[in-house]
Structures are given as structure tokens and as C-alpha cells.
Amino acid sequence: MSRQLRSNFERGSSPWTMRRTQWRAMGISEEDMEKPKIAIVNSSSDLAICFHHLDGIVSKMKDAIRAAGGLPFEIRTAAPSDFITSAGHKGGYILAARDLIVNDIEVAVEGALLDGMVCLASCDKTAPAHLMAAGRLNIPTLIVACGYQPSGQYCGHHCDIEDVFLKAGHYRAGNLTLSELREMSDTAVRGPGVCPGMGTANSMHMVCEALGMALPGSTPVLANSDKMWGVVEEAGQRIVEMVWENILPRDILTRDAFENAIKMVLSVSGSINTIKHLQAVAEEAACDVDVYGMFQEFAGRVPLLAAVRPNGDRTIEELEQAGGTRAVMKQLQQFMHPDAKTITGQTVGEVLRDIQVEDEEVIRPVGRAFGWRPTIVLIKGSLAPSYGIVKLAVEDDRVTQFTGPAVVYESREEAIAGVDKGEIKPGMVVVLRGLGPKGTPGMGTASALIFALDGAGLGDKVAVVTDGQLSGLVNRGLVVGEISPEAAEGGPLAFVRNGDVISIDVESREVNLQVSEAELSERKAHMAVETGVRGERGWLAIYRNLVSPLPEGATLKR
Incomplete structure (x- = not known):
């Protein structure tokens, strides 16, 4: 207990005197200050x-x-x-x-x-x-x-905030009444x-x-x-x-x-x-x-x-x-x-050393694991030269291979409106871009779109590719999230057009844009990439200018 503390300044020095003056006025004793x-x-x-x-x-x-x-x-x-x-x-x-x-x-x-x-x-x-x-x-x-x-209960079943989050998409699609959504909302958090x-x-x-x-x-x-x-x-x-x-x-x-x-x-x-x-x-x-x-x-x-x-x-x-x-x-x-x-x-x-597992049905031993197939899958490809991420459930029968034409949206609101208007059809790959750390700026979430698609009955009939993030609670449909480089950094996602064919293969860990290199180069030469809202002040402007790419943790550059 004799180690010199960095907070203990030399007695009589200016830092010691000024701090002591402040702290004594707060009722802190000399003894406590040490x-x-x-x-x-x-x-x-x-x-x-x-x-x-x-x-x-x-x-x-x-x-x-x-x-x-x-x-x-x-x-x-x-x-x-x-x-x-x-x-x-x-x-x-x-x-x-x-x-x-x-x-x-x-x-x-x-x-x-x-x-x-x-x-x-x-x-x-x-x-x-x-x-x-x-x-x-x-x-x-x-x-x-x-x-x-x-958590609470609704109609005799477990109900938590994730259930309410999901059902908001179902209300939008007309599959749930506002009264039912309110009742769920009232009981979900206790x-x-x-x-x-x-x-x-x-x-x-x-x-x-x-x-x-x-x-x-x-x-x-x-x-x-x-x-x-x-x-x-x-x-x-x-x-x-x-x-x-x-x-x-x-x-x-x-x-x-x-x-x-x-x-x-x-x-x-x-x-x-x-x-x-x-x-x-x-x-x-x-x-x-x-x-x-x-x-x-x-x-x-x-x-x-x-x-x-x-x-x-x-x-x-x-x-x-x-x-x-x-x-x-x-x-x-x-x-x-x-x-x-x-x-x-x-x-x-x-x-x-002496830890015992209280319930091996909840936390299973290795010999009785639920499985070895990964539920967090990092994938790459011509559409995601760095990484994209797919999240699967423990027992999951959703499609892990998908190929279809792209339908492109520049904002979450625009994409949700596309769901409401019927623009998104089964077999399409919904591209939602501009949501990355620079593009939003700050990194927008695509979760509301996922739930809107689920509520409209399209969750298992389309795929989604986005540079946005997803709520940690989202686990619906085939979604490739956090595509990097993001669109605002000039990643390939920025140059996708409606009708372009996109293929996703989770098993082989690939997501590809089926457009020739020559065509992609031509697009890059003639398309400007939007890198965030200009003329803005405040924290998000600072963040946009300093944030590093996702594979570097999206930390602020030194």
C-alpha cells in the first residue's frame, strides 16, 4: 500500500494547492485526499x-x-x-x-x-x-x-422489447392493430x-x-x-x-x-x-x-x-x-x-478451476453442442472487398444462397416506402446504401427495413445487402450487413444499379456483384460518391471526418 499514486501532487505545489482549495470546500478531508x-x-x-x-x-x-x-x-x-x-x-x-x-x-x-x-x-x-x-x-x-x-407477457406468452420492435413492422403491413401493438408495448418492459x-x-x-x-x-x-x-x-x-x-x-x-x-x-x-x-x-x-x-x-x-x-x-x-x-x-x-x-x-x-455448470441443457458441453455451423459468418467478394457479415440463428432453415436483381435505395425511409408501394418483389436483392460510418454519418441502422420486409411477408423471399448496421436483436431473413468498404468510401456498393445481379453464398462466404470490371470502372469514372451531408457542424461532422473504416473498429483516426 506504499505505491506512489499519480493523483498525489507535491505538497505546496500549484496543482496541490488549487485542488485542495476546491476539495476542502466540498467537505473532503486532508486524509481522504491522500x-x-x-x-x-x-x-x-x-x-x-x-x-x-x-x-x-x-x-x-x-x-x-x-x-x-x-x-x-x-x-x-x-x-x-x-x-x-x-x-x-x-x-x-x-x-x-x-x-x-x-x-x-x-x-x-x-x-x-x-x-x-x-x-x-x-x-x-x-x-x-x-x-x-x-x-x-x-x-x-x-x-x-x-x-x-x-420482461413481461402478452396473451400468455413471453414478450420483450424485441417482440415489440418486430411487431411494429407487422403493424405497418396491416397484420396487427394499433391497440394490440400498444398492449404489447405496455407489458414488454417490467x-x-x-x-x-x-x-x-x-x-x-x-x-x-x-x-x-x-x-x-x-x-x-x-x-x-x-x-x-x-x-x-x-x-x-x-x-x-x-x-x-x-x-x-x-x-x-x-x-x-x-x-x-x-x-x-x-x-x-x-x-x-x-x-x-x-x-x-x-x-x-x-x-x-x-x-x-x-x-x-x-x-x-x-x-x-x-x-x-x-x-x-x-x-x-x-x-x-x-x-x-x-x-x-x-x-x-x-x-x-x-x-x-x-x-x-x-x-x-x-x-x-472449480466452476460447475448448473444446467447443461441451457449451456451444453462440447460433446452435445447444438452444432458447429457458424451463426456469425464473415463474407467477402466483389461487392464486399473487405467484409460483410451475415447472422444466422441456432436452428436455421433460411436460404443461404440467393441470386437476384438489385433494387437500390439511398435511405432507410426510401426503402421502407418501397416496401409499402410494392416495389420490392420476391427474388430481389434489396440494396440499402449510404448508412456506413461516413455515409450516415455515424452509421445508420437497417433494422427497421428488415422488420418492414418481415411484416410484409417478404422476409424469406428477398435478400438485403447494406453498409448499415443491424440491431443485435435482429435475426430475420438473409441479410449481409456492414458491407465494407462502405458506399461513401467509394466501395463497390456505391456503383450498383437497379437490375444488376447480386449473388450471395453464405456457405462459400461470398457476396458478388455480377458486373464486369470494365463496366464497373466505367461507372466509377462517371459517378460521384456522396460522402455525407456537407456544410454541417457538430459532432457528426467531426465523426465523419475522423472515423476509420469498420475493419479498423470505426474508431477516430489519430
Whole structure:
């Protein structure tokens, strides 16, 4: 406990004097000023139910940190919610907010030279942002997943926010009344927390633990449960210990840790959004790994051990009760790197040594895996020279080969209008472009189009190709998402015309535009590529100008 803390300035110096003057006025004692100074990163907002309980967690976390001999400070950041913050600028603020959070944290924590931080992770973009900030600042950091929301019932059946999201498309198609949609909406969410499926939020919470950056056994967890409050208390104790032990993120975020996390994601059919987020974390942590390449390499080599909604019939509650992330990694032990470090000071092998899986029907052993066919498939081809991503369900009979004429749309709204007008016919490949990180800017989501197609009865009769992102909860139809290079970067998607033939073959991992190189070159020579809204100020303009391509994590260029 004698290590020099970076937050303890030379007595009598200007920084010491000015800080002391401020803090004494806040009632902080001289004795407390010498303790480890811990940031509680609270990405909270009154705008969304996923953050609704975080402010209550802060006070308990402060108590735990003080009891452990630390001095806590709450730090607030932006708090994007996919279902709320996506309303403006075609959803562009969602992914862009991830990197804004990272910079919020840097300004507050690095500006004040605090000694460590515990991050309260909730909705989709907060967990990756917290991991990115940990990698960038490289000070002792612990991620606390603040849990998933309890779901309701409708007409005697399970009903959660994904069901409402899907049924909105059915209402648009006239297959559901507004009264029915309202009733579903009223019952779907029964408390605070993130979406209760294997969407991006729960996937990233589990990633935090698989990487070694969250307490073992802490994910997934029901928000406001006794277990969550126990984790809060333990995290407050542990972060102070980590400061004295000088356990740093870059010692944990190694190649082995990333491989462990990727294998865990593949084994539970996690969200495809984990790919770009993990790449972004690696970029910030200065860990030279190709996450996209790893997903491509391990797909088909890692067994599928859990089938949680929307990928299967099991619930996130059942996954938690069966042992959660730790139990999944136990079943995967032969594929794990046991020497990878964790924030506990133990290795992954030591953490897993005595773990028992509570229900092997929910989290199956390797010998009884659901299968070995990958549900997250990275594909390439003349339409996606870098990558495109296809998400399949655990038990999936959808078509994985598709060839048809393109029908091209430049916006989500235009495409949905095309569904309503009957422009999209069975056998077509719907091309939705201009939704990439630069094109939106900020990366728009194509999910509303997918649900509109599903509601119109076209979900299994057409294919979709887009440079936009998809909700981690979307699992309908044959969709190639996150095409890279995006259209706004001059990728081939920008030059597709109505009627061009596009072929998709998931098994051979290809997506191709059946247009000759000569014709494509001719088009490129005579077509201007729109690279985002011009003359605009603000965060999205900054993001568009600085964002790197998706295979680099869509982080901000240095």
C-alpha cells in the first residue's frame, strides 16, 4: 500500500494547492485526499429505461469504495440508447456516441489524473466505450455490467422489447392493430436494464467478463437483483485493491484475451456488433490483433453451446441461472487460453478451476453442442472487398444462397416506402446504401427495413445487402450487413444499379456483384460518391471526418 499514486501532487505545489482549495470546500478531508481517487463512470440518462437505475448504483458504489479506503468521484458521460437516441440524423448518433463517451472519460479522468475507474455499463455502446477508454488511458479499470431488464407477457406468452420492435413492422403491413401493438408495448418492459436477449448489450457485458475486465460470475445479471448489488459492493472493494496492485488494462487486453472473448461470442451466437466493438477496443489498447480475421478463422471451429433468444428458445434468465459467462467458458475450456490474466489477479484457468455448470441443457458441453455451423459468418467478394457479415440463428432453415436483381435505395425511409408501394418483389436483392460510418454519418441502422420486409411477408423471399448496421436483436431473413468498404468510401456498393445481379453464398462466404470490371470502372469514372451531408457542424461532422473504416473498429483516426 506504499505505491506512489499519480493523483498525489507535491505538497505546496500549484496543482496541490488549487485542488485542495476546491476539495476542502466540498467537505473532503486532508486524509481522504491522500487515498486512491476512483472515478465512477456513470453513462446515465433519464431518456431510457436501460439507464434508469444507474444513479442509484452510484451511491452504493461510493459507499463500497470508501469502505475499501478509496475516494470516489462520479463522472458522467453521454448515454446513447439504441431505441431513443436513434431518432435523430437517421440513427447516426448511436455508434458515434461510443467514441464520444471515450473522449468524455479521457477529459474527466485523465484531466484530473485520477488513479482508477469503475465503469457502470448498460446499453449497447457504453460497455465497448468503457473498454476502449480503459485501453486508451491504461489505468486500473473494472467494468460493472448493470444488468438486463425483466420482461413481461402478452396473451400468455413471453414478450420483450424485441417482440415489440418486430411487431411494429407487422403493424405497418396491416397484420396487427394499433391497440394490440400498444398492449404489447405496455407489458414488454417490467423494470430497468438492457434488452433481455442475446443482443449487443448482453453480448458486450459477457465480452467484458470473457476479456477479464469484469468480475467473474457477474454477467449476465438481472438489473437490481441481489446478485447485481453484490457485484457492485465487490467491485468497489476490488477497484481500490487494483490501484494498489497496479493491475492495468493493457496487461489484460492481450491477443489471448481477445481470442477467448471471440470464442465465447461464437459459442453463444452473440451480436455481430461485438466484432467492430472488439476491434475498436484492440485499437485503443494498442493490441495488434485482427478481430475480423479471428472471427473468420474461428467460425466453424468453435461449437455452438447456447441458444438464447432471438437465436433460440432459451431466455437470458436461463443463461444466467445456468452459470452465465463463466459457465460458457468452462464448457469451452479446451479452446480457452488459460494463462490470460483477469482483473482479479487470477488467470482464466484459475477462475474456471472449480466452476460447475448448473444446467447443461441451457449451456451444453462440447460433446452435445447444438452444432458447429457458424451463426456469425464473415463474407467477402466483389461487392464486399473487405467484409460483410451475415447472422444466422441456432436452428436455421433460411436460404443461404440467393441470386437476384438489385433494387437500390439511398435511405432507410426510401426503402421502407418501397416496401409499402410494392416495389420490392420476391427474388430481389434489396440494396440499402449510404448508412456506413461516413455515409450516415455515424452509421445508420437497417433494422427497421428488415422488420418492414418481415411484416410484409417478404422476409424469406428477398435478400438485403447494406453498409448499415443491424440491431443485435435482429435475426430475420438473409441479410449481409456492414458491407465494407462502405458506399461513401467509394466501395463497390456505391456503383450498383437497379437490375444488376447480386449473388450471395453464405456457405462459400461470398457476396458478388455480377458486373464486369470494365463496366464497373466505367461507372466509377462517371459517378460521384456522396460522402455525407456537407456544410454541417457538430459532432457528426467531426465523426465523419475522423472515423476509420469498420475493419479498423470505426474508431477516430489519430
